[in-house]
Amino acid sequence: MTRCLLLSMHEWKQQHAPRVPKVDRVHLEVGSFTCVEPDQLVVTWSDAVKGTWLDGSELVIESVPLVGRCIRCQATYSPDAADGFRSPCCQHPMEEIVSGRELRIRSVAYGFETASPPPTASCPTVAC
């Protein structure tokens, strides 16, 4: 997962070429119904970026809780393994997941180590 994050960050860096951004923080949204352990990802990130263009950057992870919607009663609820992920109102299986599957790079805080002013269109290919 760390490798995938590094690859995605590398693709983002290419948008600023030839300048190399100095990254302060990378903000992630990680759903609780994923295979990612946030604390582990933070540890592996700090090791993986040492000596690279991302050295010194901080990984900030916001956990997104698992929320389901019961298709019978339309109520949202917090599915729990102890309850078999079922809807508490009618015991219906977990059909719709409203949130909890997120694995998203929300934003990147960065700058440029130069005296020149920053570009006005800093991110041409994403919705800023």
Place this chain on the structure above:
Amino acid sequence: MHMPLEDSLGLNLLAANQHRADHNRAHFDAWNVLCLNVMSSPGAGKTSLLERSLAALSSRWAMAVLEGDMTTLLDAERLEAVGIPVVPITTGRACHLDAAMVGGGLKLLQQRLDPAELDLLWVENVGNLVCPAEFAIGEHRKVALLSVTEGDDKPLKYPVMFREADCVLITKVDLLPHLPVDVERIETHIRQVNPHTAVFRLSATSGVGFDAWHDWLAAQLTSVQTTPALIHA
């Protein structure tokens, strides 16, 4: 010192892998090949499943296997013995196949045959109930195995795998008379996290359940081969 800037990305953490998976998928569609990603914990019976299905279906469909393993070629050698082309992918320390690894396996496969002559490409993933569930490889269908010896709680303990699966195979059912496990409870737990997945009970030893499983495969193959590809590599 630098002037602080911030880009809002909203970018999938796995975007780089997804790009490669989309590329693989475009090849599968162009070749008109159904690709299955077969996943389970170690020892659930993936290779035994393939041995039996490959032997039973080889006269009906042209097939090949990409065989993922952390180390050794043992599984690949077992499947080669069935007479089906097998490309081993040794992942080293990685606990799952990713799209780039499968892309590399496809290049090796192309050196041996024309993939457009295949009907079905099996990808046997590394034994692991966690990471493979998150990493798309370009497959059309995800197949998860759960053996009865693993207990009935695994769908609740590893829900992402079973949520993602298009089909769950409950394997080693010939052992049920010898185990204090309730297969109905296993299936109930699977359906609690994924009410719409197909579930079959199999034994690669006795062969029970394989006809229904192969019927499901035939339906998926028909579905993929009669659906025009939207994008081509």
